[in-house]
Amino acid sequence: MGKKILIVDDEKGVVDMLKNYFGKQSFQVYTALNGTEALKQVKMNPDIVLLDINMPDMDGLALCERIREFITCPILFLTARVESADKIMGFQAGADDYIVKPFDLDELGARVAAHLRREQRRQSSRAVGFFGELTIDYTARRITVNGEVVAMSKREFDITTLLSLNPGQVFDRERIYEAVWGIDGDGNSDTVMEHIRKIRAKLAVHTPYSYIETVWGCGYKWNA
Numbered sequence: 001m002g003k004k005i006l007i008v009d010d011e012k013g014v015v016d017m018l019k020n021y022f023g024k025q026s027f028q029v030y031t032a033l034n035g036t037e038a039l040k041q042v043k044m045n046p047d048i049v050l051l052d053i054n055m056p057d058m059d060g061l062a063l064c065e066r067i068r069e070f071i072t073c074p075i076l077f078l079t080a081r082v083e084s085a086d087k088i089m090g091f092q093a094g095a096d097d098y099i100v101k102p103f104d105l106d107e108l109g110a111r112v113a114a115h116l117r118r119e120q121r122r123q124s125s126r127a128v129g130f131f132g133e134l135t136i137d138y139t140a141r142r143i144t145v146n147g148e149v150v151a152m153s154k155r156e157f158d159i160t161t162l163l164s165l166n167p168g169q170v171f172d173r174e175r176i177y178e179a180v181w182g183i184d185g186d187g188n189s190d191t192v193m194e195h196i197r198k199i200r201a202k203l204a205v206h207t208p209y210s211y212i213e214t215v216w217g218c219g220y221k222w223n224a
Contacts, residue, residue, distance in 0.1 A: 002026035003116055006046035008038040008063070009078065010055045018050065021105050022112075035063040042070050047119070048112055050099075053079040053090070061093045068094040072141050072154045074115040078103070091181065092191050094153050129164055131224055133207055136164055145206035155180060156199050159192070163212060163222040172219035196220060 005027045007018045012033060019029045030046060032038035035058030038051075049067065053060035064075055074096040079086075087098050096115060099108055129136040133146045141157050143150040152160065158180045163171065171179075173189040180192075196212060203211060213223050 002028050003047040004028045004030065004044060005112070006030045006032070006038065006041050006044070006049045008032045008035075008041075008050065008055075008060075009052040010034060011052070014052075014078075017105075021109065025109065034058065035066075038063055039066060042067055045071065047073050048116060049073060049075045050078055050108075050112075051075055051095070053077055053086075061089055064090070064093040064095055068153045069151070072157065074119060074154075076111065076115070078108075088191060091155070092194060094155060096154070131164065131211065132209065134203070134209075134211060136160065138165075145203065148206055150202050150206060152199065152202065153195075155195050156202070159195055160199055160212075163220060164224075167222045167224035170215045170218050170221045176220070 002025075005022050007015055007022075007029065008031075009015050009018075010033050015031050015033065019031055023029050030041045030044050032041050034055055049071075051060045051064060051067075055063070058066075060077060060079065064077075067075065075094060076097040076099055077090050077095045078099050078101060079090075080101045090098055097111060099111065127138045129138065135144045136142075137144075138161060141152075141154075143152055143157070143160065159176060162176060162179050173192040176192045177189040200210070200212060203209075209223075211223055213221050215221055
């Protein structure tokens, strides 16, 4: 059975075109014309999501944040927006890539395939890290503190993974951004600070221990 892709766009013509394209590549294709339909389709546990930003009932940014409460798969924005500020907002909302309309179908297909390969590599071997009361299941992408699950967005988990797999090593914001967003990321390394702030806040609900330390003027490191 092929990989599952969820296509969300309020333009039916775009949805039909993408459904036909990915259907011919043996994907299981699920579609939605608005945010409400998309949230219902999330229960199908897609392997990747193509998401438009400009939609009537719920914009793509808000929808992306909602979807991230349930799944960690790659989310690619399809949009006519081209401003850097919009791209940064998209990445902060939990998106993994940003495809500007009009786009080339084959290029889009190549990007989808690349993101799926990256996910497969991440899940290829099971590994669990134990850090006192905190446990990280890298394959299941699950963090617990004293048995209680700490919900993390995809980017938050990826940053936690990078730091925790290299305890004591200092990473500056640019290096973290490149490792997590990729060298072709269109965002800004400043977004790393916001993600780390959220990680700390989520962990602080469960433990007073500070796992991520700021090394002033240098970056961040993991306290094992």
